[in-house]
Amino acid sequence: MSKHDPIRRQPSLLERAAEVYDFGAALRRPEGTPPASSQAEPERESEASQSAAPQPQRPAPQPVPIRETMAPAPRQPGFHVAIDRARLRENNLIVPEAAVGMLVEEFRIVKRQLLLSATGGKGVEASPHGRRILVCSANPDEGKTFCAINLALALANERDNRVLLVDADFARPSILPTLGIQDGEEEGETLPGLMDTLADPARDVESLILGTDIPGFTLLPSGMRSKSDTEYLASNRTETVFQRLEAADPHRIVIFDSPPALAASPASVLALHAGQVLLVVKADETSEAALRDAIGLLSGCDDIKLLLNGTQFSPTGRKFGSYYGNGGQK
Helix, strand or coil: CCCCCCCCCCCCHHHHHHHHHCHHHHHCCCCCCCCCCCCHHHHHHHHHHHHHCCCCCCCCCCCCCCCCCCCCCCCCCCEEECCCHHHHHHCCCCCCCCCCCHHHHHHHHHHHHHHHHHHCECCECCCCCCCEEEEEECCCCCCHHHHHHHHHHHHHCCCCCEEEEEECCCCCCCHHHHCCCCCCCCCCCCCCCHHHHHHCCCCCHHHHCEEECCCCEEEECCCCCCCCHHHHHCCHHHHHHHHHHHHHCCCEEEEEECCCCCCCCHHHHHHCCCCEEEEEEECCCCCHHHHHHHHHHCCCCCCEEEEEECCCCCCCCCCCCHHHCCCCCC
16 A cells, blocks of 8 residues: 555634634743632632622711619509508608608618618628518517508608518508508408419519509518418528519618517518518517517527617607707608
8 A cells, every 4th residue: 555645734714813813822821930729719709899899887886875873763563552641640650741750750760770781881881681671579569560661661762772661461461551552351352462472483573563652662562361471481482582572673672571570480481581670679568588589580680670669758858850840841
């Protein structure tokens, strides 16, 4: 078979164009130049897209309002009652709108010592749970409820504190009737109160508080009757409820009117939860033996103060309230 010269093929149009325009120049790199990373372009594209995209405008910061230093307003109670002023006068209690007299001045002195232990100041540290004040007596009819109500009314006049008066005398509740408030007992349906929330954890104690027409003065009824009141008070639920009362209003002072220490056991259990005990002693009636026994039963509280009630004379001859004159001062 004879050998033929190879047939020369004419270059195609694309090949001739490549020779003229050198399409491969972009693929050739100078010597020593490292290959570009395959991720460089996407990253630059991402940065470009981010810089090109309009940034959302942040709202200008609002100026912080300057508020006065004052007690925060508590949550409003769900039910409000009116305090019968005529009933206050009949029971020789403090009437908020009345002129300053001897009774007002006496409880101004009493509350100042209690407030010092409750909130601290003047180099005195506040007592643990000092805002829980238990008002008690050794025996019945020595004036504990009289003193508890007057103390609460005096505290309600404070500018930096509010007061919650709790009827914790479950066997013989008397605070609401003394203030002229219908408690529903005659109809057989007492207002829910402290015992109801101790027996039923689903009931929030704050929802049972009664607001009044006296600023800074609120009430918590005793609630349902129970034969197990001491056992309910001794449960862990009690401390939870009391902590709830404190947390709801940091400026709240809680006054408990308890049963007499020598007549009913709840007083000694309540003393375990109180930061202060105000033990009412009736002049010429409370014996020394009864007083010592009551102090022993209430010793679960480290801070026990005595309040002498029913005195007819003052060794120094002083008479509070006379300084304001016959008309007193409002």
